[in-house]
Amino acid sequence: MTDILSSAQNSQVKSATRTLDIIEYVVAHNRPMVAQEIATALSIPVSSLSYLLSTLVERQYLVREGRRYSCGPGLARLQSTNPGFTLADRAAPLVRTLRVQLDETTSFFVRDGWEIEAIVTESSEQALRYSVPQGRRLPMHALAAGKVLLAALPPEELDRYFAESERRHFAEATITDEKRLREQLEEARRTGFAMTDEEFSLGIVGIARLVTIDGEPVGSLSVAVPKVRFDDDLHARVADLLDRTADLLEGN
Numbered sequence: 001m002t003d004i005l006s007s008a009q010n011s012q013v014k015s016a017t018r019t020l021d022i023i024e025y026v027v028a029h030n031r032p033m034v035a036q037e038i039a040t041a042l043s044i045p046v047s048s049l050s051y052l053l054s055t056l057v058e059r060q061y062l063v064r065e066g067r068r069y070s071c072g073p074g075l076a077r078l079q080s081t082n083p084g085f086t087l088a089d090r091a092a093p094l095v096r097t098l099r100v101q102l103d104e105t106t107s108f109f110v111r112d113g114w115e116i117e118a119i120v121t122e123s124s125e126q127a128l129r130y131s132v133p134q135g136r137r138l139p140m141h142a143l144a145a146g147k148v149l150l151a152a153l154p155p156e157e158l159d160r161y162f163a164e165s166e167r168r169h170f171a172e173a174t175i176t177d178e179k180r181l182r183e184q185l186e187e188a189r190r191t192g193f194a195m196t197d198e199e200f201s202l203g204i205v206g207i208a209r210l211v212t213i214d215g216e217p218v219g220s221l222s223v224a225v226p227k228v229r230f231d232d233d234l235h236a237r238v239a240d241l242l243d244r245t246a247d248l249l250e251g252n
Helices: 002-029 035-042 046-058 073-079 087-102 144-150 155-164 178-191 232-250
Strands: 062-065 068-071 105-112 115-122 137-139 193-197 204-213 216-226
Touching (some): 002 062, 002 068, 046 068, 105 144, 144 193, 144 204, 144 216, 204 232, 216 232
Antiparallel strands (some): 105 115, 204 216
């Protein structure tokens, strides 16, 4: 077991070193270059290089035009002394880490009117998993991420939500009744967490934790778990990691 762990750690260190080598090489030459040139110069197998380049392009540290790679805007942001990072930029690495720790679908939601939208989401790599549609607006009352944001509304705004919102049934367990929903929101307000059990999608349990910055609610971190894998131990672990992750995002 020790040999296996040591091998995995060495592989991760090698990958990190190669990633930094790629960035430094492209920056130093300050011109577009093809993957084969990078692979030859740095002695990186093309199969490994392809994955690393794709990751760097996805994170905007490199840009790809045709077959050539050059420096991307992400590198400039790293040198910036002004607050150039968006909330999604700040949340993304934490959401990604939380997904790796749990191997369950993890997302960061923000409120948009009486709906929520996932601005960052990472899907579980397990065969049985739930995928959150990024960029699609979803109902607040049927998802844990929405309930915990509803619970953070001032009383008058929450009253307006109940007066104006259309609370549809998505499943047999969906709670649309104002009294029952207010009871749930009161619990979420007290704990900072909300939970749903097959209220939006059959077979899926959701847990969410409110995120506040400078005392203002800015979004919610959420984990979606197939019910067949969900038990008390996993519940406790998810809640603990959500709490820790939210603290990091809040800057506590």
